[in-house]
Amino acid sequence: MSVTGSPIRILVADDHPLLREGLSALIAGQPDMALVAEAENGEQAVRAFREHRPDITLMDVRMPMMGGIDAITAIRAEFPSARIVVLTTYTGDAQALRAIKAGASGYLLKSMLRKELVDTIRSVHAGRRRISEDVASEMAQYMADDELTSRERDVLALVAAGNANKEVAARMGVSEETVKTHMKHVLTKLSARDRTHAVVVALKRGIIDI
Structure with missing residues (x-):
């Protein structure tokens, strides 16, 4: 009780x-x-x-x-x-x-x-x-890793849904160069080899959800 x-x-x-x-x-x-x-x-x-x-x-x-x-x-x-x-x-x-x-x-x-x-x-x-x-x-x-920003998570979620950089840029209303910069930061923060690896790591860790 x-x-x-x-x-x-x-x-x-x-x-x-x-x-x-x-x-x-x-x-x-x-x-x-x-x-x-x-x-x-x-x-x-x-x-x-x-x-x-x-x-x-x-x-x-x-x-x-x-x-x-x-x-x-x-x-x-x-x-x-x-x-x-x-x-x-x-x-x-x-x-x-x-x-x-x-x-x-x-x-x-x-x-x-x-x-x-x-x-x-x-x-x-x-x-x-x-x-x-x-x-x-x-x-x-x-715990010591840098957290992804909300924009980086948004970019990665759109990439995980199968969108190319150009499509991500259009969906988010930013330039394709900005998307590439976000993805570069994502790869570094997640210690990922490429976009696919970044998505796999992010899904496993619960950073994004599809």
Whole structure:
């Protein structure tokens, strides 16, 4: 139980019904926890948080209409003390860092839910941060790297979608030379051999999402 003797009240936000069902069953098996609401996208999550004011929110990263990181940002802007644990299939350090910067208190891989979820909920409820070991080691490995700027991420995302420099330039309203300069910086920052390698690295690390 929480310090007040009441169960830890939990909101689950994930667009997969089977995962929500599994989380619900896992929470129901804990005497010190109670599921108070579910959401299947970020917009619903923000509304559900306003209505229920849960102690802990379990938030998927990839959801329709509004993604998890945007939802975290919106919730924390309105409720700065909100405690949110990100659930994801991705170990990418950049995605994890964005979630933490947005205000997440925990970052947990879905493959580890059965083993770590309950302890993570209790730890975050007690005021501690909790990040999956695999994710933490990824973050440590790249911590000294220069982050890509938002423009560099935009360029790389368009390249990943199959656009040539000329098309990227037209889409972004900049010169082709500017695009080439951005890509040069991207290759250097990601230690990538070429454009394709840069896309592979960026997807693995969660820097871009396609």
